[in-house]
Amino acid sequence: MNYKVTVIGAGRMGSALATVLFHKGFATTVWNRTGAKTEVLSRLGLSVARSVEESVREADIVVVSVSDYSSTRQLLRQPDIETALRGKIVVQLSSGTPKEAREMDSWARRCGISYLDGAILGSPEWIGTPACTIFYSGPAEVFNRAKPVLMVFGDRTLFVGHEIGHASAFDVAVLTFGISAMLGFLQGQFVWESENLxxxxxxxxxxxxxxxxxxxxxxxxxxxxxxxxxxxxxxxxxxxxxxxxxxxxxxxxxxxxxxxxxxxxxxxxxxxxxxxxxxxxxxxxxxxxxxxxxx
Ligand SMILES: NC(=O)c1ccc[n+]([C@@H]2O[C@H](COP(=O)([O-])OP(=O)(O)OC[C@H]3O[C@@H](n4cnc5c(N)ncnc54)[C@H](OP(=O)(O)O)[C@@H]3O)[C@@H](O)[C@H]2O)c1
Structure with a gap:
């Protein structure tokens, strides 16, 4: 099925996700709070919606990539948006915690929305390449339906189970390690340079x-x-x-x-x-x- 996909959020990551979708042939619509950030995408040929409600109206799958879950809540927890999303798939790719994923899942169930929670391990330039790993959790049936879309984001599209918090739990665990190692590297580099090694x-x-x-x-x-x-x-x-x-x-x-x-x-x-x-x-x-x- 050639899904219609909407990406909410055209920051660094959202723009990369939307661009890859568009290049892979999906009818792609974007919405961003600050309209100027969608100009490049519009010039590429993507549809730009004027409101969140307009962006989700015709979509089969809605991918969210904003700063955090609280921004997602502000955007989606409105009666007209909830009505427009009923029966559709929402894929959360903003970073958060397992607790926030569970809260979002409860909201989605109450609204009759199929919900997947995802966590991206990689930077925007990795989207659509073999280097990009993305973890997903939620109902297996929803993941399988959305898979043709999700596969375009990275070769390592990994379903980590039905427990909705598990994708962000993977992310928190790996980030804990990664950020500690990155800070350790910077501190060590500082010692190295200061001692003229x-x-x-x-x-x-x-x-x-x-x-x-x-x-x-x-x-x-x-x-x-x-x-x-x-x-x-x-x-x-x-x-x-x-x-x-x-x-x-x-x-x-x-x-x-x-x-x-x-x-x-x-x-x-x-x-x-x-x-x-x-x-x-x-x-x-x-x-x-x-x-x-x-x-
Ligand atoms: N960049 C990465 O390497 C990377 C890697 C893995 C995961 N992620 C995750 O991906 C998500 C997006 O990151 P990013 O790098 O794209 O960040 P970004 O470039 O700073 O973009 C943030 C996006 O969130 C939107 N936003 C923030 N608060 C909002 C609100 N209250 N209402 C509506 N929109 C709001 C911004 O809209 P405006 O343009 O209007 O400000 C913008 O579209 C984050 O959760 C991040 O942790 C990023």
Missing amino acids: PAGGFLETIKGMMPTMESVFTDMSRRVSSKNYSGDQASLEAYSVVTKHLVSWCQDRGSDHTIPDAYVNLMERAIQAGKSQADFACLFEILSDATSKPI
């Missing part, structure tokens, strides 16, 4: 460590699943000492030490809880303890 050498050093890091993650994963934090290689106390060197380096330099401070804080809490001789992976217990507060 050879240009480009930090990236090469980090790349060379990747196989080792893979085995570190494998070991941590095994320890967390078995809850076995005993070890004879490096104690948490030893990690705490070297992590304090990171704080000292920043203090000597007069630079920001927010990141190493947070690491030290976590380790101190674990040490105070009697885990000084445990393996680094025991920090999982601190991260998952809702009663543990920063000191």
